[in-house]
Amino acid sequence: MKIIDGGVTAAKGFKAAGLHAGLKKVKRDMAMILSETDAVTAATFTTNKVKAAPVIWDQKIAEAGKARAVVVNSGNANACTGSQGLIDAEKTAEKAAALIGTDKSNIYVSSTGVIGVKLDMDKILKGIEMLYPELSERGGKSAAEAICTTDTFTKECAVTIEVSGRTVTIGGMAKGSGMIHPNMATMLSFITTDASVSLETLRKLLGETVEDTFNMISVDGDTSTNDTCIVMANGLAGNAEITESSPDYDAFREAFSYVLGELAKLITRDGEGAGRFIEMKVMNAPSKHDAKLLARAVISSSLVKAAFFGADANWGRILCAMGYSGASFEPSLVDLSFSSSKGEIAVVKNGEPLPFSEEKAKEILLEKEIYVVADCHQGNAEAVAWGCDLTYDYVRINGDYRS
């Protein structure tokens, strides 16, 4: 596997563009991704009962398993917009389909931004008209910019691997920031690949990989109405179709996981107001399910997050969060340690405090990337979750997001 520059246009036969259509005041607010040919597609969506109109539209496309393009807007989530919202999502797909020369049933639509405001369809339709001629193989970056809301940087990742003698590329982009919590937590992410992959394999792979990547991050515990992760595989790399029994399946899975994992981590690094990136690893848990519950509870705890904001080695809050996680485990067997580029410090052994230097702990925790390891000593399951600290800026950003 080779890590390369780029995002959704890294793979063969994908074009993209991003531009300002007027939904936001100044910044880019519409993006489009187009595959040269029909692509095999799979997608996962929010588990929220309140699903945005584009999610409802996209579910049908993912079910059919075939797509040509995605149209994305930021600045307006098209959620809680009733039947008009559904009509608007469909009209968006229709407009793009007409320009591309395909059916609207091949066009995904994604929205992110404020809830409960109807889409300005004049701007959306005009935006698509402007986007279409701008589509280019170098357009990934501008598309990645256009899907952002309160994100402070774009999130892209791409890799290549060899599959049956052909170079296969997998690339992706994502946006996150707020309303990010482990249940299809991605907000929006789009993965493109020129690999030839069977629909069944792509679906299964996406489901499994999202569980260990996007569903293991949290910024604020709020599962959005719009969470979407779409993957499109157009097969233009010319490799022999990948299925679960292919000799190259494991390599492809590894590369695919890498791209989704990196995008997930980029979302937490750019969590609203985040100052620190937190990785929580749970080792030797009784089961994978328990390990995940434990890791997710810790990175979701407001008290743990506030302690990291203060660079405070308040490990009691970590054990407390593990305790209410719902996981089956014995607290009196747990060891805990913190580490960063400044070193490592063990703080708990067998569920009880170890003496440690507060000065050393502070030095470690003042870094921007903090790694916490909980060794449960009661099995061999492992899980990793990613989060960020809770800061004044999170409160400021969300105290008046709409204005």
Add this chain to the structure above:
Amino acid sequence: MKIIDGGVTAAKGFKAAGLHAGLKKVKRDMAMILSETDAVTAATFTTNKVKAAPVIWDQKIAEAGKARAVVVNSGNANACTGSQGLIDAEKTAEKAAALIGTDKSNIYVSSTGVIGVKLDMDKILKGIEMLYPELSERGGKSAAEAICTTDTFTKECAVTIEVSGRTVTIGGMAKGSGMIHPNMATMLSFITTDASVSLETLRKLLGETVEDTFNMISVDGDTSTNDTCIVMANGLAGNAEITESSPDYDAFREAFSYVLGELAKLITRDGEGAGRFIEMKVMNAPSKHDAKLLARAVISSSLVKAAFFGADANWGRILCAMGYSGASFEPSLVDLSFSSSKGEIAVVKNGEPLPFSEEKAKEILLEKEIYVVADCHQGNAEAVAWGCDLTYDYVRINGDYRS
């Protein structure tokens, strides 16, 4: 029912005291409640797997159903302190029992404060020696002060009712502030009554009432290791013993619910850093279970809480939180409104936005007490939950709690 001044010493035959034993720098940090005679007792505790030592001690006493006194310290939670923590809890009970002239198995012990630091037993034992002679029928207030941590005011409530021709008093005190979340969310609360109540009835009543009061509040989503609600009924009012079939049962239940409900609401009013008190009422939900899930999800959402901090009528976040609550409901039937002493404003009808005056909404939401009503129009179940906003101060307080 008559609301009266006072707390744990309002009922006949209860004395209390609070003083500074040196666990905290300056403030009162130890309290004691004593019943003149053995009291029938029931208690509920944290569901956290990581249970503080005093919780483990108290569970045995609640099981036996008889108690004389409670010793409480603030400043140190005696949690994650291993076998030494259990020994210390027992020694604390032993010391108080010796002074009172009863068995240690009649003494509850409660702790709240920092996790993972062993109790300073010299101070605790000295504290009990100082407390015992200070016990008085006017000591409720000083006890309520001594159990506080980051609380900014004491939380007391008392009422009287007539039961079989006798005046029965129910009083209580609580402390809350942080690590407060619906699962025996009270941190510490102590209820005393001079009513004669059967053990079975007291247990059932406590369980049911906690579900609708303390378990319906949230400050920060973190379920503490020390959550405790203890009720002691010493029977000195001389009423005929209350059981579920007593004619006075409903009146007693109403009074009991009132005291627990008021204490629960006081905890959210004094949530760490809280600037606004939020009441979330869900009406006409498919079931009580769904109504509770919906109400609790809303008051627990960081995004909803931050919006209230900003006095922002961001109702989309409320529908979003209802959506991921796990409750069974149809979002497209929901109506939403906000109100405060400045008036009421409807913002959603049938799951879709209503036009409303942002100016009027701001005026309503700038008040200190905000009431949100969600009418589901799909059943007749109801639930109310209480919370507070998420503020800079919450982050400040928890960014470096230990220093």
